[in-house]
Amino acid sequence: MAKKPVTKPRKIAVQERSRATVGSLIEATARILVKEGFDKASTNRVAEVAGVSIGSLYQYFPSKEALVAAVIERHQQQIMQMVRSELAQVRAQPLDQAIRRFVAVAVAAHRLDPQLHRVLAEQIPRVGRLEKLETFSRENFSLFRAYLETARDELAVDDLELASFVCVTTIEALTHNAVLHHGKVLTGDRMDALIDEGARLVTGYLKG
Amino acid sequence: MAKKPVTKPRKIAVQERSRATVGSLIEATARILVKEGFDKASTNRVAEVAGVSIGSLYQYFPSKEALVAAVIERHQQQIMQMVRSELAQVRAQPLDQAIRRFVAVAVAAHRLDPQLHRVLAEQIPRVGRLEKLETFSRENFSLFRAYLETARDELAVDDLELASFVCVTTIEALTHNAVLHHGKVLTGDRMDALIDEGARLVTGYLKG
Amino acid sequence: MAKKPVTKPRKIAVQERSRATVGSLIEATARILVKEGFDKASTNRVAEVAGVSIGSLYQYFPSKEALVAAVIERHQQQIMQMVRSELAQVRAQPLDQAIRRFVAVAVAAHRLDPQLHRVLAEQIPRVGRLEKLETFSRENFSLFRAYLETARDELAVDDLELASFVCVTTIEALTHNAVLHHGKVLTGDRMDALIDEGARLVTGYLKG
Amino acid sequence: MAKKPVTKPRKIAVQERSRATVGSLIEATARILVKEGFDKASTNRVAEVAGVSIGSLYQYFPSKEALVAAVIERHQQQIMQMVRSELAQVRAQPLDQAIRRFVAVAVAAHRLDPQLHRVLAEQIPRVGRLEKLETFSRENFSLFRAYLETARDELAVDDLELASFVCVTTIEALTHNAVLHHGKVLTGDRMDALIDEGARLVTGYLKG
DNA sequence: CATGAATGAGTTTTCATTCAT
DNA sequence: AATGAATGAAAACTCATTCAT
Numbered sequence: 001m002a003k004k005p006v007t008k009p010r011k012i013a014v015q016e017r018s019r020a021t022v023g024s025l026i027e028a029t030a031r032i033l034v035k036e037g038f039d040k041a042s043t044n045r046v047a048e049v050a051g052v053s054i055g056s057l058y059q060y061f062p063s064k065e066a067l068v069a070a071v072i073e074r075h076q077q078q079i080m081q082m083v084r085s086e087l088a089q090v091r092a093q094p095l096d097q098a099i100r101r102f103v104a105v106a107v108a109a110h111r112l113d114p115q116l117h118r119v120l121a122e123q124i125p126r127v128g129r130l131e132k133l134e135t136f137s138r139e140n141f142s143l144f145r146a147y148l149e150t151a152r153d154e155l156a157v158d159d160l161e162l163a164s165f166v167c168v169t170t171i172e173a174l175t176h177n178a179v180l181h182h183g184k185v186l187t188g189d190r191m192d193a194l195i196d197e198g199a200r201l202v203t204g205y206l207k208g
Numbered sequence: 209m210a211k212k213p214v215t216k217p218r219k220i221a222v223q224e225r226s227r228a229t230v231g232s233l234i235e236a237t238a239r240i241l242v243k244e245g246f247d248k249a250s251t252n253r254v255a256e257v258a259g260v261s262i263g264s265l266y267q268y269f270p271s272k273e274a275l276v277a278a279v280i281e282r283h284q285q286q287i288m289q290m291v292r293s294e295l296a297q298v299r300a301q302p303l304d305q306a307i308r309r310f311v312a313v314a315v316a317a318h319r320l321d322p323q324l325h326r327v328l329a330e331q332i333p334r335v336g337r338l339e340k341l342e343t344f345s346r347e348n349f350s351l352f353r354a355y356l357e358t359a360r361d362e363l364a365v366d367d368l369e370l371a372s373f374v375c376v377t378t379i380e381a382l383t384h385n386a387v388l389h390h391g392k393v394l395t396g397d398r399m400d401a402l403i404d405e406g407a408r409l410v411t412g413y414l415k416g
Numbered sequence: 417m418a419k420k421p422v423t424k425p426r427k428i429a430v431q432e433r434s435r436a437t438v439g440s441l442i443e444a445t446a447r448i449l450v451k452e453g454f455d456k457a458s459t460n461r462v463a464e465v466a467g468v469s470i471g472s473l474y475q476y477f478p479s480k481e482a483l484v485a486a487v488i489e490r491h492q493q494q495i496m497q498m499v500r501s502e503l504a505q506v507r508a509q510p511l512d513q514a515i516r517r518f519v520a521v522a523v524a525a526h527r528l529d530p531q532l533h534r535v536l537a538e539q540i541p542r543v544g545r546l547e548k549l550e551t552f553s554r555e556n557f558s559l560f561r562a563y564l565e566t567a568r569d570e571l572a573v574d575d576l577e578l579a580s581f582v583c584v585t586t587i588e589a590l591t592h593n594a595v596l597h598h599g600k601v602l603t604g605d606r607m608d609a610l611i612d613e614g615a616r617l618v619t620g621y622l623k624g
Numbered sequence: 625m626a627k628k629p630v631t632k633p634r635k636i637a638v639q640e641r642s643r644a645t646v647g648s649l650i651e652a653t654a655r656i657l658v659k660e661g662f663d664k665a666s667t668n669r670v671a672e673v674a675g676v677s678i679g680s681l682y683q684y685f686p687s688k689e690a691l692v693a694a695v696i697e698r699h700q701q702q703i704m705q706m707v708r709s710e711l712a713q714v715r716a717q718p719l720d721q722a723i724r725r726f727v728a729v730a731v732a733a734h735r736l737d738p739q740l741h742r743v744l745a746e747q748i749p750r751v752g753r754l755e756k757l758e759t760f761s762r763e764n765f766s767l768f769r770a771y772l773e774t775a776r777d778e779l780a781v782d783d784l785e786l787a788s789f790v791c792v793t794t795i796e797a798l799t800h801n802a803v804l805h806h807g808k809v810l811t812g813d814r815m816d817a818l819i820d821e822g823a824r825l826v827t828g829y830l831k832g
Numbered sequence: 833c834a835t836g837a838a839t840g841a842g843t844t845t846t847c848a849t850t851c852a853t
Numbered sequence: 854a855a856t857g858a859a860t861g862a863a864a865a866c867t868c869a870t871t872c873a874t
């Protein structure tokens with residue numbers, strides 16, 4: 001396996017001007033990833049698209065990895081922000097509604113920026129950045145599991161850990177595939193149908 | 209420099225020696241992918257590990273893409289061979305047993321060469337090779353769907369297309385995550401438990 | 417990019433604060449040279465270690481060359497100061513004692529800052545700065561030669577120019593090698609022994 | 625201090641053609657070092673001057689360091705070859721003649737390629753290549769010491785180790801300075817005079 | 833057919849220096 | 854004066870691919 005790439009920002013941008021530079025670099029990286037793929041996202045190209053010199057790029061990002069890491073970070077931040085706010089009142093709800101909400105949130109999350117999501121999911125070499133992804137899905141996992149605790153009475157399953165793994169994996173996969181591989185044909189009604197199916201699948205499983 | 213990837217094998221190795229050469233090249237590629245990752249799998253390195261000159265490599269594979277494609281092809285061939293043979297009598301079975309078998313087969317498929325599977329799934333840039341993967345899962349999809357047709361009486365779902373999508377996606381995701389991310393702790397009993405859970409999840413969904 | 421190295425300090429630091437800044441820049445350069453080598457002594461790094469902005473660095477030193485030149489200058493100033501004071505009364509002394517003193521002074525000079533001395537001697541590209549080094553050893557040469565003039569009666573050599581060259585070169589090489597390559601094992605007694613040997617070598621040569 | 629650069633040749637040239645390539649690369653490096661200095665000896669420039677592609681350069685030399693190391697190696701090989709053959713019969717000779725020969729050989733060695741010698745001595749960062757230089761001067765040291773053993777009767781010194789250090793250092797420094805810093809004015813007669821002086825210096829020291 | 837020497841465009845990265853604030 | 858953001862030429866090095874032998 002490859003050594004450990006350095007992904008920590010080299011220097012934190014404090015001034016107005018530099019924050020703009022950092023922003024445009026991340027934005028440019030995301031755009032290139034989506035439009036041309038990981039391989040084309042060379043540091044020179046990123047700098048060019050960002051309208052910034054290659055030197056400036058390296059002032060803030062010690063490597064190409066760091067750049068991609070920042071894109072991932074930003075994307076996940078956005079997702080988790082949505083997830084957290086959407087799930088705020090979920091613990092008060094009965095199982096059926098709660099699960100449907102979980103599924104709907106998952107779909108919404110994938111719709112934030114489906115193309116970017118796809119590139120990040122499929123094309124990025126998983127090297128030295130696993131922790132970040134793990135952290136991310138662990139939060140999802142925790143949120144779900146925490147809900148299950150509160151709804152224990154309605155459940156027909158004992159092992160909440162196992163059940164959470166099954167449910168989170170299932171919801172993630174269904175929405176991921178649906179949005180990314182069938183997103184163009186799955187609009188409106190059919191999407192609702194899919195959410196229903198997913199919710200029914202998971203609810204059925206939990207209720208036994 | 210790489211331009212448009214050509215993935216058709218340049219010539220079919222008819223003679224004895226040629227076939228051995230091709231085999232060792234594919235094998236070497238697979239080994240390097242697993243042990244050192246996609247980035248380290250340069251054509252020169254592959255040739256070296258295969259004990260073959262770089263010139264000979266290009267005699268049989270017109271590009272690096274072709275080499276990787278051959279590895280994917282071989283891996284999928286192995287998987288589908290297993291899947292087909294395992295599912296031979298499934299159409300005669302009742303739903304419960306059949307689904308359990310589907311899940312078990314999925315697990316077995318992932319266990320054929322989990323590390324290679326993981327690399328192929330995670331690290332290989334999806335460029336111009338999507339058809340192959342699509343073909344692959346389409347066959348799985350078809351097999352499953354075909355079974356559902358035969359078991360229509362037992363089902364509580366109408367839309368077999370949608371149901372197949374849901375089930376195949378779910379089974380694939382569960383087994384994939386289980387084997388690749390938790391493979392080391394999921395041995396014996398716990399693996400059986402997971403197969404049971406998966407089967408129950410899907411069966412419940414189909415039976416309503 | 418660097419073009420023609422300018423080595424004159426850009427402005428003389430008259431004010432209090434300026435002088436401190438200049439001092440810390442030279443100090444930082446010396447520290448980096450010793451601890452990390454010439455290659456790591458980038459201007460940005462020097463400024464950082466000195467706790468000064470890169471802009472300020474260029475306020476006082478027009479180029480990297482000028483910075484290194486200042487370090488050399490300071491080091492040589494220190495050495496020559498010691499040499500001059502140590503050799504003040506040497507002209508009054510008989511040959512044996514005088515030569516021993518010359519050798520001892522050479523050792524002392526190398527011991528002032530052996531590590532810096534070594535870096536300056538070995539790693540600094542000799543570009544456009546030869547004059548300075550020449551000036552330096554020329555002063556040593558002159559001091560030695562001046563002494564020989566005063567001690568002509570005791571000498572068995574005619575050509576004082578040649579003799580000075582031989583002696584200064586020898587003393588310098590012996591002490592340099594002794595301190596830099598064997599400095600750790602050459603402590604106390606053994607160092608005295610070496611001084612004796614050197615003195616005997618040179619004295620014997622001069623006396624014939 | 626810098627990490628350890630890799631200086632081992634990457635691949636040994638076996639065929640006729642490749643040996644020529646390697647040769648021209650080393651030659652080009654040496655030429656550039658002499659004519660333009662270490663800083664200008666970039667790998668691209670070396671390849672260009674050698675009339676070879678940058679790719680070929682890296683087939684045989686893993687780094688710039690390796691290239692310089694090869695130049696050093698070649699130069700030292702030439703020197704040691706001369707030294708060894710010149711000193712073949714020295715052990716049979718009396719002290720006076722032997723020492724004169726040692727000095728003469730040192731001068732001759734420095735005259736093999738004085739400009740290259742100078743660059744290698746002065747400009748090359750001493751990193752990770754010390755062993756090679758050590759090995760080299762250790763051989764000189766050993767040869768000298770071995771001679772002293774055979775001539776013990778004539779010596780007024782006890783510590784042959786120390787004496788060898790003093791003599792080898794002295795001879796090296798004298799000839800080095802003479803040839804490199806005064807080589808242009810030191811021709812013919814004056815050079816002979818210097819050899820005489822050096823020999824007298826050392827002989828006097830050894831005889832007491 | 834096999835070999836492996838050669839190619840060179842392209843990539844990552846550094847660092848001395850400038851200049852707007 | 855001081856700051857530090859920005860610059861970009863240039864350096865080291867890789868690797869898919871070609872081609873002479």
